[in-house]
């Protein structure tokens with residue numbers, strides 16, 4: 256250990272290390288602590304205000320056997336999930352889905368308002384009858400207090416830079432304090448990875464910093480965990496699938512989109528209209544293409560219309576019943592009250608006026624689908640490494656419900672694993688290498704700023720992968736990404752610890768971009784309606800060869816391995 260202490264500024268040893276103190280990470284820490292484990296949380300920002308739930312969450316999907324709580328039972332929801340040929344049938348979905356209610360009640364016990372005084376929920380059935388309103392903006396603050404009460408040790412402002420392995424198992428992680436520059440070795444018997452989704456992959460032409468904040472998502476969630484897991488040898492799945500979104504045009508009320516959709520009268524489509532007031536969903540139906548059904552199909556239509564210069568498009572809620580319009584406002588009160596002030600001050604009233612939409616924004620890789628593959632116990636393919644929340648792949652169960660449910664499960668199972676494991680030795684060579692990888696960005700002679708490189712990668716992905724993909728373009732994109740790695744990445748230079756964090760993030764974005772491109776190149780079909788994975792050279796689903804087939808990739812030494820497998824063999 257003496258040698259290690261010369262390489263790092265601090266060594267922290269624990270039973271369970273949770274990386275990422277967002278919704279999933281906090282629940283993992285609480286559950287592991289509840290099982291008597293010593294728990295440390297490493298969080299890049301500050302657990303009181305971090306991750307995608309920073310501003311609050313306005314809706315949650317609940318399944319319950321008591322119809323007064325939810326019209327959808329866990330059994331029924333699990334049955335529906337299992338009909339999807341891409342779902343891993345080994346996951347005990349009924350058990351998993353039933354746990355969400357307990358977790359929501361945990362939030363209530365911590366002080367988050369989730370029900371009316373009479374114990375009833377407010378339903379927001381616009382997308383699913385199982386959805387109810389969360390009536391508070393303080394989930395993160397209350398979770399942080401709970402961590403304090405349980406004496407979970409939290410390292411805020413500490414970015415995980417690498418996972419450490421020993422003999423094919425996870426031995427801990429390396430962390431950089433982004434304020435002080437302290438470099439910390441975390442040794443743990445089990446590690447839970449909960450670093451959120453992979454955003455900032457594509458340009459967001461509407462964002463103030465050209466793609467930095469993507470539709471209200473936390474910019475800290477940019478694939479650090481995906482990249483570190485990949486470098487450590489874990490398997491990632493479904494990395495080809497993209498999540499595109501449309502929002503009201505002004506960034507100040509991007510987050511209203513969720514409130515809007517969940518408030519819509521059940522059965523009505525997303526209220527998108529063209530400048531002549533024609534409902535886009537009806538236009539799509541008239542075209543009757545099989546790939547044009549559902550929201551995905553709608554977004555493909557939007558993409559085509561905007562590409563062909565047929566904008567602007569609008570959200571039009573003016574004909575909705577008053578009670579649904581009120582629900583939008585209530586959603587905003589619960590998720591981001593600042594939106595209401597913005598609307599008031601700028602004279603925008605969605606009850607009487609339609610609102611212009613943004614162009615399509617690539618928000619992240621598809622949630623609950625793309626990411627680090629987990630099983631029903633949140634185990635990844637690397638022994639000792641667990642994952643939960645938006646980073647977890649192949650679950651088809653994500654967002655708030657997924658994060659708190661999987662997070663709690665990950666914490667429980669990681670604590671059980673830790674209880675019968677020892678701390679593994681740590682290889683000083685790997686730690687020294689990890690340190691060198693970080694600090695050469697400060698000390699090197701390069702002259703490239705992280706923003707320049709981030710923009711380069713984003714534009715490259717937009718040009719060579721994007722919403723309409725084909726083989727020759729992606730092959731060329733692959734060559735260019737290689738050039739970026741070989742020629743530009745070594746030129747990155749950080750002037751301070753903050754820039755050091757951003758520069759490391761951009762390196763991770765490059766890793767994720769490469770996985771995304773390779774997976775998209777591998778899947779020679781169009782899959783899922785819309786533009787989640789739209790191959791113009793294979794414009795239809797190939798049921799014979801690709802139904803129920805998952806693209807799984809991992810790293811072995813310097814090589815990237817790819818396998819195409821049924822979901823229950825990934």
Ligand SMILES: Cc1cc2nc3c(=O)[nH]c(=O)nc-3n(C[C@H](O)[C@H](O)[C@H](O)COP(=O)(O)OP(=O)(O)OC[C@H]3O[C@@H](n4cnc5c(N)ncnc54)[C@H](O)[C@@H]3O)c2cc1C
Pocket residue numbers: 274275276277278279280297298299300305306307308311312313314315316413414415416449450451452470471472473475476477479480510513590643644645646653654655656658
């Ligand atoms: C604007 C907005 C509104 C939403 N509203 C709803 C809603 O109403 N209902 C719903 O169901 N879902 C909603 N969601 C989705 C929901 O917030 C996410 O699914 C959920 O927060 C995911 O939890 P998570 O723990 O996986 O990720 P997050 O909560 O995003 O947490 C990830 C954490 O990891 C940290 N981190 C990242 N990299 C590192 C690193 N290298 N080292 C250390 N820490 C790191 C981040 O700082 C962050 O704290 C919304 C999302 C957004 C963006």
